[in-house]
Amino acid sequence: MRSFALHAGSMFDGYTLSGPATVYVSGDRIVRVDRTGGLPADGSEVIDFGVSACLLPGLIDTHVHLAFDAGTDPVTSLVSTSDSDLLTQMRTAARSALQAGITTVRDLGDRGYLLLDLVEEMSVHPELGPEILAAGPPLTTPGGHCHFFGGEVEGTEALRAAVRERHARGCGVVKIMASGGHMTPGSVPPHASQYSLDDLRAVVDEAHRLGLPVAAHAHGMQAIRDAVEAGVDSVEHVSFLTADGIAADPDLIDAIVAKGTFVSVTLGLDPEEVERLPKRQADYLSAVMDAYGNLHKHGANVVIGSDAGIGPAKPHNVLPHGVANLAGLGVAPLDALRSMTSSAARLCRVEGRKGRISAGADADLLVVDGDLAHDPSAVLDVRAVFRAGTRVR
Incomplete structure (x- = not known):
């Protein structure tokens, strides 16, 4: 079972946006989330996407x-x-x-x-x-x-x-x-x-x-x-x-x-x-x-x-264009993202597994480049996609 960590300059966890974070993955699940901003010192495999990148749920x-x-x-x-x-x-x-x-x-x-x-x-x-x-x-x-x-x-x-x-x-x-x-x-x-x-x-x-x-x-x-x-x-x-x-x-x-x-x-x-x-x-x-x-x-x-x-x-x-489509209505990008992550998971009855970054959730993750709070088009600048712990892009 492969284990690794993803690090980025910011993270939207399905609910709120925070600063630097490291997400630990084992197999097809997230096992830990570290918001202190530090990189792991235990020899874990780390994929560091850099300060401009943002981690968010698939x-x-x-x-x-x-x-x-x-x-x-x-x-x-x-x-x-x-x-x-x-x-x-x-x-x-x-x-x-x-x-x-x-x-x-x-x-x-x-x-x-x-x-x-x-x-x-x-x-x-x-x-x-x-x-x-x-x-x-x-x-x-x-x-x-x-x-x-x-x-x-x-x-x-x-x-x-x-x-x-x-x-x-x-x-x-x-x-x-x-x-x-x-x-x-x-x-x-x-x-x-x-x-x-x-x-x-x-x-x-x-x-x-x-x-x-x-x-x-x-x-x-x-x-x-x-x-x-x-x-x-x-x-x-x-x-x-x-x-x-x-x-x-x-x-x-x-x-x-x-x-x-x-x-x-x-x-x-x-x-x-x-x-x-x-x-x-x-x-x-x-x-x-x-x-x-x-x-x-x-x-x-x-x-x-x-x-x-x-x-x-x-x-x-x-x-993903929906985030930008909504900006013209005065809808904040993070509100739009919640509607495609944590709120959508609640509707689909997969809350806890999907639409969030937390321990125990599926390792379905998206990495984009940019400031999601102020630039809704950043969600289109995809750096990586992970599905059930496997990188597919």
Whole structure:
């Protein structure tokens, strides 16, 4: 079992930023953290990244789709790709995320549980990609949003059975499409609900009985309201859409905060691709960013996912850009980083193992160059990535 120490001029441990630190690793775990700033004198192997470097936990992306290729038509590509080729594509996507310092991903929709093969592979060879928390095919209505993944289901008993199937197969989360979406021609519009409050309650009750969290895709106001009332663990996107546009409801924001529901806002965006967006999409993005600002100011449990894979602006390594994306909203870089580390770990039920630098945590570590407290782009200047104690970059 290999043991070594990492030293850097500063450290963000998932909660706070401090000065020089040395992190001791044995095998795949962190065994000790020394904040005195001194280098070990016991002959330990030391990798000293220097005074300008910062150590931080590997990032957690709370919303990805490894099955999407981040092309201009990811749905057509998915539907026309064989299982073997799709698995190869997902391996490449996972590797891309890991190289960016994303060491855990919550995948909220793949085709036919194919991703579980990759989960098993990476449990044996963690150096090949991030730890994957898979939802399998998201629950959706017949012909509903993302029905092409294979998760069409309706009716209370069928929904409960679908939850049990995901649990039996080894999924780590249940995803339900509470509203329509933007990527499925012929389905209900994004502002419209797909499931009733009673349907959502049935899914939440069954999932929680089995120890699984529930993530609800919800763009529309009523879908968001129902998902929160039903007790889902996270609401994805939270666009506050109505038939007339976007209008964040203060009472609904208060309900989200009071309930303690996590809000997974999908804001990771490649800035170069954003500049190419048509005005309609750019205006929509601006309104969503404003809605996020309101949630953040009111104290909601906000985490940042990327929705990686759904288009050219969202490649699978895009999450770190979310820190810089949020700076324009007045969100402090360290708050953004908490939403991708310790807060995300809490949502994903991996708190203690992930999203923090402390004794006993997984040795999933990122080393960047720069002052994270004042320069959000520093998270993009990657010096090294460690996954389960193995250096992968």
